[in-house]
Amino acid sequence: MKRRVLVLGPSGSGKSTLARRLGAVLDVPVTHLDQLYWRPGWVPAPPEEFRAAQAAAVATDGWIIEGNYSSSFDLRLPLADTVVFLDVPRTTSLRRVLLRHLRERGRDTQAPGCVSKLDGAFVRWIWNWPRTHRSRLLASMAADAPQARHHLLSTRADVAAFLASA
Numbered sequence: 248m249k250r251r252v253l254v255l256g257p258s259g260s261g262k263s264t265l266a267r268r269l270g271a272v273l274d275v276p277v278t279h280l281d282q283l284y285w286r287p288g289w290v291p292a293p294p295e296e297f298r299a300a301q302a303a304a305v306a307t308d309g310w311i312i313e314g315n316y317s318s319s320f321d322l323r324l325p326l327a328d329t330v331v332f333l334d335v336p337r338t339t340s341l342r343r344v345l346l347r348h349l350r351e352r353g354r355d356t357q358a359p360g361c362v363s364k365l366d367g368a369f370v371r372w373i374w375n376w377p378r379t380h381r382s383r384l385l386a387s388m389a390a391d392a393p394q395a396r397h398h399l400l401s402t403r404a405d406v407a408a409f410l411a412s413a
Contacts, residue, residue, distance in 0.1 A: 249275055249294065249310075250275055250309050250311070250329060251270060252265065252310070252311045252330075252410075253313075253323055255332050255333070256333030256334065256335065256370070257333075257335070259341060259347070260334075260339070265331065265333065265406060266312075266313035272413045278301075278310060280312065280315075280316050283300040283304075284297055289361050289364070297316075300320055304348035305322060315380070317380075317387060319412065321391065324387060327392050328394075329396045330388050330393055331409065332385070332400070334400065342372055344373060348363055351363040364406050
C-alpha cells in the first residue's frame, strides 16, 4: 500500500528536506506546494490552477506533499494517512532560512523562475508564525485528518527517529 503523507510547518522548519528523504525511503513521489503555487517572478498561480494541480497530486496512489497553504487543506488533510508537523523553534527556522538564502542566492531553487530572496516581511512572517498560524494548523489537523497518524517533530533527533521508523 502506498502512503499519503503531508509534511507541514513554518518556513525553514525542514519540510522540503524531510519530504525528499521520506520520499526516497518510501519510494513515493514528492510534491512541493511552492513549486505548484509560484510562477516566475514570485507571481502566485491562479487559485483554480493551484487547486487543480493539488487535486491531481492527491488523486494518485501514493504521495508526499510538503507545504502548508491552509486554503487548500480540504483537498489534502482528509486523504492523508500521516501528517507530520515540524514544530521547530522560530530561531531555528530563521537560522535555516538565512543559511538557505546565502547558499541559494541568485538561484531559483524554491520554484522555477523565483530567485531566492529574503526581506523584512518574510522574516516577520517566520517570527510571528508560532503565534499566528501554529494553533490553527493543529486545529485543522485534528478536525480534518482525525484518521491520520499525527507526528509532531521538534528536533533533529525526532526527525531521525521518524525516518528510521518509516
